[in-house]
Amino acid sequence: MNKSQRNTLNLEQCEIISHEHYDGAQHLLRLKAPQIAAEAKAGSFVHLKTDPTHPLRRPISIMRVSQREGWIELLYKVFGEGTGELTQRKVGEKLSLIGPIGKPFTTSLERPRTLLIGGGVGMPPMVFLADQLREMKGLYNPFVILGSEVPFPFTAKPSKIVVPGIDSDVIGSMPLLEDWGVPSRMASKQGYPGCLDGYVTDLARQWLNALDETQLKEVEIFSCGPHPMLEAVAALAKEYSIPCQVSMEEFMACGIGGCAGCVIEVQTDTGPEMKRVCVDGPVFDATQIFA
Numbered sequence: 194m195n196k197s198q199r200n201t202l203n204l205e206q207c208e209i210i211s212h213e214h215y216d217g218a219q220h221l222l223r224l225k226a227p228q229i230a231a232e233a234k235a236g237s238f239v240h241l242k243t244d245p246t247h248p249l250r251r252p253i254s255i256m257r258v259s260q261r262e263g264w265i266e267l268l269y270k271v272f273g274e275g276t277g278e279l280t281q282r283k284v285g286e287k288l289s290l291i292g293p294i295g296k297p298f299t300t301s302l303e304r305p306r307t308l309l310i311g312g313g314v315g316m317p318p319m320v321f322l323a324d325q326l327r328e329m330k331g332l333y334n335p336f337v338i339l340g341s342e343v344p345f346p347f348t349a350k351p352s353k354i355v356v357p358g359i360d361s362d363v364i365g366s367m368p369l370l371e372d373w374g375v376p377s378r379m380a381s382k383q384g385y386p387g388c389l390d391g392y393v394t395d396l397a398r399q400w401l402n403a404l405d406e407t408q409l410k411e412v413e414i415f416s417c418g419p420h421p422m423l424e425a426v427a428a429l430a431k432e433y434s435i436p437c438q439v440s441m442e443e444f445m446a447c448g449i450g451g452c453a454g455c456v457i458e459v460q461t462d463t464g465p466e467m468k469r470v471c472v473d474g475p476v477f478d479a480t481q482i483f484a
Contacts, residue, residue: 210224218343224264224290229293233255233265235325236296239292251279262394292446302421306333306411306413307336307338308415312340312341312417315418318440322415327373327375338397339393347369348368348374409434426479440476442470456470
């Protein structure tokens with residue numbers, strides 16, 4: 194574990210406050226977790242015990258926190274036995290969580306025009322980051338692009354926020370972001386109303402092409418989602434000479450850096466090295482992952 198992360202993990206027994214279920218095997222958990230909520234940052238995750246009888250935990254990104262009320266929200270999708278068990282947990286039950294884990298996204302006022310791109314279960318860190326940025330009282334100007342090939346776990350809301358460069362018929366937005374005053378748009382190849390019939394990078398290109406040279410120098414991209422999507426986002430960032438941070442997804446066993454089961458090759462100044470996604474990441478500079 195990185196020295197900066199030593200003595201920062203919490204083991205909490207967290208009560209389920211709400212557990213909502215959506216199409217596409219997607220589920221939203223709100224948990225009473227005051228210690229984790231107090232320290233969580235956008236990009237960090239928790240390692241969660243899905244069932245008392247199941248020995249292995251599951252890593253799940255944090256989507257929202259309330260430090261004042263002491264809760265966190267987790268959006269997850271069923272991928273196997275563990276997350277299938279998790280869907281059966283009821284309000285009032287308690288889950289064992291370790292967290293917050295991982296290196297979060299970092300922002301710079303030199304790049305206040307932030308483009309947040311999330312796909313599938315990579316959407317939650319983008320929502321969390323948007324929430325962090327809006328709390329900074331106008332220092333940042335986030336624009337969020339979300340993509341999904343299964344029904345979005347929310348009903349798209351026609352946006353009242355004009356986004357220069359985006360096709361006028363692409364009006365679907367995430368209601369929570371719209372309520373926050375954060376512009377968002379959605380993309381999918383499934384023909385969902387209000388969404389661009391294409392990929393998140395198609396929407397991103399429309400937005401980037403509407404910026405002048407000075408504005409482009411203010412942009413930084415942050416992204417989380419499936420590996421092919423991240424690779425495409427990294428290529429887009431390289432094309433426009435824009436810095437880009439990506440949050441990587443990987444299978445994990447211990448989740449705290451001990452087993453080295455989630456290592457990936459990362460390019461460094463001294464050559465390629467094997468890094469653990471759980472504690473050396475999950476956030477990396479895109480150029481370190483995608484040449």
